[in-house]
Amino acid sequence: MASEEKPPSHDVDKSTSVAHEVKVAEADIKDEAGAFAVRALMSGAVDDEASRKVRRKIDYRILPFMCITYALQFIDKTSLGYSSIYGIIPDNKLQGQDYSWASSIFYFGYLLAEYPGIAILQRFPVAKFLGVNIVLWGAILMVTATCSSFSGLATARFILGMVEATISPGFVAITGIWWTRQEQAGRSALWISFLGVGSFVGVLLAYGIGHIQGSLSTWKYIYLILGSVTIAWGIAFALFVPDSPTSVKWLGEDEKVVAIQRVIENKTGTKSRHFVKDQVMEAVTDPKVIVLGLISFVNAIASGGLAFGSLIIQGFGFTPLQTTLMNLPLSIVQVIAQLGGGFLTTRISSSRLHVASVAMIPPIVGTVLINQLHESNKWGRLVGVWLLGSYPVGFMIILGLLSTNIAGSTKRSVASGWVFVCYCVGQIAGPQFFKSTEAPAYRSGIVAMLCGFVLNLILNQVLRFLYVLENRKRDKDLEGKSEDEIAEMKRTGDLQGFEDITDKNNATFRYAL
Incomplete structure (x- = not known):
């Protein structure tokens, strides 16, 4: 009796491919990409040259808008700091803690x-909604020039x-839509680094505007321009x-x-408009999400305190124009640190949270110098x-982790909300440690910033430990499985990204460190 022959390997591959296509066709695709997602999942691995060509278009057409917008946002929201040395305090009759509250109330x-x-x-649509908001905040800035009271x-x-x-949050979403997990760290670092660029340009603008001799108070020109x-x-x-890859005209x-x-392979899809109640509960009970928010809070305490940066420097004995120029090195340090942090995270694998921790060391030294000298x-x-x-490198890292380490559209939205709520609370609290009775040294405020930096360093390592623990657990679950089983799980995991499945429920999801 003839022995039973095994089917040729190419027949097995073809059978597997057909089965995968059937699974994709029957899948519950909730992603906005829709039919394009189905085609992408059925097309297999992307051609490297085609990927590079598309990536270049995305980088050239989207990144500049994100970078410049983030710089403008920083300049605009810190305009109160620039105007604090050009007469906004007496013109609006601010007394006592009024300036602190004017800074905090933004948040x-x-x-x-x-x-x-x-x-x-x-x-x-993400981009259209953000565009409208940018126009509105510009209009509100111009209206601020008419203010004459607290x-x-x-x-x-x-x-x-x-x-x-x-x-x-919108930029976090855009980053997750257009770039791979490996690319996101570098791209996030680039647009977030424009906080420093915005600070640098803002200082130069404030210095130039400070020379205007017009009929209006100098601070009003800052807001109008x-x-x-x-x-x-x-x-x-x-x-x-x-708004998305499916609506773009230049592809x-x-x-x-x-x-x-x-x-x-991000396993996060592009975007889903479906609200999933279970994902809300998963987000609010996930310890990794909770720690992300706590890092955002302690980071923001320091950021809120820097609203007093110009007043602190002026307190060293500099004139208003000199004070403006003395802010330039701070801006340069911000740009170098953020670009350097982004470079390191892309070159050294699993280094994001280590880089964030190391970035807290110079500020710790800095606060000690300010208070002890x-x-x-x-x-x-x-x-x-x-x-x-x-x-700000710490803030850059957690924004990157929001886009790479959280799957499920509703869960990601809730997690983003939590992180930015914590950010707001920190920004509100930060200026309140700067008491007018302690001017110009503001020792309590500097101590609060120091505590924030130390806690930031510690919490970064706590979060990294949680990610490592979860990744190891998931790797252990794969032990004993064949290569074919693991390959099938990977294909299923890729598909689940477009079915709006969360990171917790996707067995092949791994957390970036």
């Missing part, structure tokens, strides 16, 4: 609008916070930034499929202020 508006804004982001200034700042609340530029930019953003039909193929040592204390410039 009350931010806090109020955060979850409603993120819910709208999930249900409406109540008027506080109102303008509150509304400004509301319309800026969705920019960072920044507001008009922002309105024009918001219109351009809404017109030229696409052909096949290139749209490639754009989606590129992000399949004698008041007569103004240059040593000024160096301490400049060393604070590396702290």
